[in-house]
Amino acid sequence: MRNTAKTNTLERMFPILSVENNCIVSKQADITVCYKVILPEIFTISDKEYETIHSAWHKAIKTLPEFTVIHKQDWFVKESYEADFKDAEQSYLSRSFERHFNERPYLNHSCYLFITKTTKERIKSQSNFSSLTRGELIPKEMRDKDTVQSFLEATTQLEKIVNDSGLISLIKLSEEDLIGSEDKSGLIEQYLTLSPSKRGSLQDIAISADEVRVGDNRISLHTLSSTDDLPSEVSYLSRYEKLSTDKSSMTLSFASPVGLLLNCNHIYNQYLFIEDSDYNLKQFEKSAKNMHSLARYSRANQINKQWIEEYLNEAHSKGLTSIKAHFNVMAWSDNHSELKQLKNDCGSAIASMDCVPRHNTVDAPALYWAGMPGNSADFPSEESFYTFIEPALCFFTGETNYQNSLSPFGIKMADRLTGKPIHLDISDLPMKKGIITNRNKFILGPSGSGKSFFTNHMVRQYYEQNAHVLLVDTGNSYQGLCELIKAKTKGTDGLYFTYTEENPIAFNPFYTDDGVFDIEKRESIKTLILTLWKRDDQPPSRAEEVALSNAVSGYIQKLQNSDIKPSFNTFYEYIKTDYKAELEDKQVREKDFDLANFLNVLEPYYKGGEYDYLLNSESELDLLNKRFIVFEIDAIKDHKILFPIVTIIIMEVFINKMRRLKGQRKLILIEEAWKAIAKEGMASYIKYLFKTVRKFFGEAIIVTQEVDDIIQSPIVKESIINNSDCKILLDQRKYMNKFDDIQAMLGLTDKEKAQILSINLNNNPNRLYKEVWIGLGGTHSGVYATEVSYSEYLAYTTEETEKLQVMNLANELDGNVEMAIKRLVQEKQEEYNQ
Structure with missing residues (x-):
């Protein structure tokens, strides 16, 4: 019996014949070469770079032969962040971060380029000649080999020109990418199901005068198909007002309103039809x-x-070159009531480009069908308009969303546009790529800008990735995090050194776990003794240096050959007895080394002296293998005796780690304390650190909040800034009038200036976060959001009342800070649910 049903099978209407040599071949003998396009991240491109991108596309497209269709297809699909709960070793704070962002919606972007070689007749065909309206499709014979070969050579040339721009990458799609495999859908199947992120089942495609429906999804189509709909002028970029100021301008591509800024499921199709220009x-x-x-x-x-x-x-x-062009926005939803909102949103986006939005229903089926990868030659020519290549390219989208770093190491930040977590490597991958030559970082942010929050977030993640972290602080910024680590490791890590009258800061620089006193350890002990003995303006004589060196060597030898307890007390007693006898045997003259004077000057640090606690700590701690150490020196930063000694011990601890811990990542972060260190004749340590640490898989980080500190301090200017390839700035709006000085001092480009001044200008009121700018090597930069879970907030907070609340509750729970944070999080959750 004859089939009288009004439906057709997809197999019968399907315009694609096969995929051969990674090219799509249509039943009309059109050949399509397919690429995945990697665009730069949004908000990271300068005006000049947009011009370079536009120029690269122009040069590339001019290489293509006549009767070629360029179809650029941008997919923007709503997805939800899938948290990673599989890692059994994940810390409580990392798990809290993942839980906070779990199912966070964001707009995922994929971009493809299809270049189709067709014929003069096909490129001019109208919608009534579409394969969609024809009962049978009989495969045509392939065109001659020379034409095909010439076309493929032209696409290879196009690929090279675009890739050479350094801003866009074209990656040729394979047969599997196009038609899929057993466990993965191909691009053609994704288009026919409108399911790019997961394997979709083939559904009915209903095409009528009223609507185009794919399964449950109804399509809303807006077109730019006439010059009457276009603005009088177009450009390859546009000013993004929400992130621009009077002194800076943030730019996006001209088509950005129908790209990432249009927050709904949609495909943005861009077609260029290269015909016979002279004939036209x-x-x-x-x-x-x-x-x-x-x-x-x-x-x-x-x-x-x-x-x-x-x-x-x-x-x-x-x-x-005279060409034809067409652009359309194809949005979809499975919710009928949402479709009206989609229609309004798409129309508004097109109108914001100064274009006239046309909601196309007449040719919607033909346009949907022509949008299928490899079927752009089926495009209805009456829907295109005459223009030139350059103005048409202004309608190409120029940016993509934030991308994860392809590196196992990194920190978790958030995309400033959607709030999706981003894995960001600002140390290893940039070094590997040659973007930076050292891992050092310089952090600048005024009070209240979220500086301590960012640094807490960063060092916590470094620590969890097995880095050795040493922090020098002047405001208890890291106390919460340190106490959390201490409780978690049962006191074996998370050491917090601070000075109070009841519990003054104390060390034992003479103690080592393994009894090894290498040259670095010996030198640090000598430097320490010299600092106790001589003032800055009293350099030791050569004879005094030799005598001190012999004294330290003799004491170490005695430690190794006896069971005396290493401390300053036993060192003092060794000098007073054994070394005194040795000097007498050698008949060392008093004028060469005044032993009585030496003992007298060091007496305050010996038992019974004013500072006898300082170098005779009872706790035998070797800091070499402790991975999280905080020195809080606010109470002593102006103390003329204690501060220089503590500083030397801090530096000795890190330099010891730096040289002895082979193959282990280590970092030292110095907060506002660097100002005091630089003042007290310790500048040489800072210089040495910043120039040397890169050779030992380490990084030095300086944090400051005052602009004047940068401008006035030659130490910062010469040593720190010049040797910090990673610069991190927080909200600088209060310094907007001084920013030209900062820009000149840090060597920032106008693009970087615009990014920095855009910080926190357009924050989402539904999310609690502050933004931070990260610049690498003067070439790569971006603004990211420091958004954390409430658990992390309680661990990082510097607000006195909140910190006391956590610590007081922890004391009630036998010092368990993690349990205290969990309790407070639970209480907040219960309040929220009431």
């Missing part, structure tokens, strides 16, 4: 003559003649 221009000449002869009958003819002549003048005077 001749036809326009004829049309202009006809219009001129008919001008007396209608004023519209006279106006049209002027427009045509202007087009011809532009083409001939500048040698431009």
